[in-house]
Amino acid sequence: MSRAVQDAAPPLPAGEKVTSLPAKKKQPYPFWLGGVAATIAASITHPLDLTKVRLQASGDKRMIASIQKTVRTAGFLGLFDGITGTWMRQMSYSVCRFWAYDESKKLIGADNKSPAWKLALAGSMAGGIAGLVGNPGEIVMVRLQGDFAKPPEKRFNYKHCFDALFRMVKEEGVSSLGRGVGPNVFRAILMNASQLASYDFFKAELLKTPYFDDNIYCHFTASFAAGTVATTVCSPADVLKSRIMNASGPGSNSTMAVIRQSFANEGPMFMFKGWVPAWSRLQPTTILIFLTFEQLKNLVDWKRGTQKTPEL
Numbered sequence: 001m002s003r004a005v006q007d008a009a010p011p012l013p014a015g016e017k018v019t020s021l022p023a024k025k026k027q028p029y030p031f032w033l034g035g036v037a038a039t040i041a042a043s044i045t046h047p048l049d050l051t052k053v054r055l056q057a058s059g060d061k062r063m064i065a066s067i068q069k070t071v072r073t074a075g076f077l078g079l080f081d082g083i084t085g086t087w088m089r090q091m092s093y094s095v096c097r098f099w100a101y102d103e104s105k106k107l108i109g110a111d112n113k114s115p116a117w118k119l120a121l122a123g124s125m126a127g128g129i130a131g132l133v134g135n136p137g138e139i140v141m142v143r144l145q146g147d148f149a150k151p152p153e154k155r156f157n158y159k160h161c162f163d164a165l166f167r168m169v170k171e172e173g174v175s176s177l178g179r180g181v182g183p184n185v186f187r188a189i190l191m192n193a194s195q196l197a198s199y200d201f202f203k204a205e206l207l208k209t210p211y212f213d214d215n216i217y218c219h220f221t222a223s224f225a226a227g228t229v230a231t232t233v234c235s236p237a238d239v240l241k242s243r244i245m246n247a248s249g250p251g252s253n254s255t256m257a258v259i260r261q262s263f264a265n266e267g268p269m270f271m272f273k274g275w276v277p278a279w280s281r282l283q284p285t286t287i288l289i290f291l292t293f294e295q296l297k298n299l300v301d302w303k304r305g306t307q308k309t310p311e312l
Contacts, residue, residue, distance in 0.1 A: 027304065033296050034098025034289075039090040041288035046086055047079035048281035053142055053242055054149040055274040063277045074148065082144030084161040089141040093134025097188070098293075100126035101196050112200045119197035124189045126196065131188025136177040138184050140164045142242055180244040187237035195230035199223055199290055219294050220287060227286030231279040236271035238278060 042049065051066050070078045104122035105111060112119075140161050147155045158164035168176045202222035212218040243258050262270040 028102070029297055029300055031099040031102075032095050033300070034101075034293055035091055035095030037293035037296055038094035038098075038289050039087060040292050041285050042086050042090050042094075043083065044288060045281055045285045046083055048277060048284070049086065050079060050081060050145045052274050052277040052281050053145040055277055063274075063280070070148065078148070081148055082141060085137070085141035085144035085164065088161040088165075089134060089137035092137040093130050093188070096133045097126050097130035097192055097196070100129045101192060113204045116197065116201045119200050120193040123192035123194070123197035127189035127192030128185055130192070131185035132181065134188070135181045135184050136165060136168075137161075138241070139168070139177065139179055146242070180241055183237050183241040183244060187234055187241050190234045190237055191230055194233040195226050195286060198229045199226040199286075202226060216291065216294075219291055223287040223290040224283065226290070227283040228279065230286060231275065231282045234282075235275050235278060239271055239273050 047067070051063055051070070054066055054070075055063065067079070070081075074081065101122055104125040105114075105119075107125075108118060108122060110118040110122050140158075143156055143164060144158055144161065147157070156164070156167075158167065165177075199222050202225045203218060206212040206218050206222055207214060212221070239262075240258060243262065266273070
């Protein structure tokens, strides 16, 4: 305490000690903050996600050729086909996974500085919940994005995400909303265990070094590493999910049937089909998600008065 403050402070009664005020517990961030960040990021990278899904569904190999084909036949706006499906998916799946991740960490007594296995466990728990809740939105997104890659007679021709959802229930029954739920939940578990958990892990490790502070440079580096890990870990389940959800014939949506047919036609490396476009899409998406998420948290702190200005 400075001398000026000491002089200004009134004298304490004899025998009474100076006690510091208890630190105010920080309020939790809004549960939907991560979902908003993911929606913003997915909107920006939608053309890459669209190309990845079409490559996985069609078996084509050339990313640039697929993009050129889309632009040539549907114009530049064709790169944003199915954007409403992306929004529906993010506002169901991503809102749920960020919320469930925080709740799972509380449940198992973990925080952002916990060992990697604890963070991965919390991510896996969150992924299982979010994969189940977000499955209808996932199907809608995949179908809207993959429709153009099909022959005209096999297309769904949905107008937007709500049209897709209503027509699926009307034409295929409520059970169609659970199509591919197994691979989707499995992929969601892998994604959240690898993406959310590895971001927290890499960020904590970087902050232990003298080279990084809690700013945009640290967030970028941690999210770059998390995106590469997540792409590699999730590729097999991602390919299976896309192929099963795009199937429309009776019996064609069996996981084992898709695996057998894909192995026979393309060999075991089919599980990494579209890895480059998947990495090209997931990497910037992961970076954008966490950079946006961190800035949204700064904005909330600034609005609450716990931070003077939203800092990078």
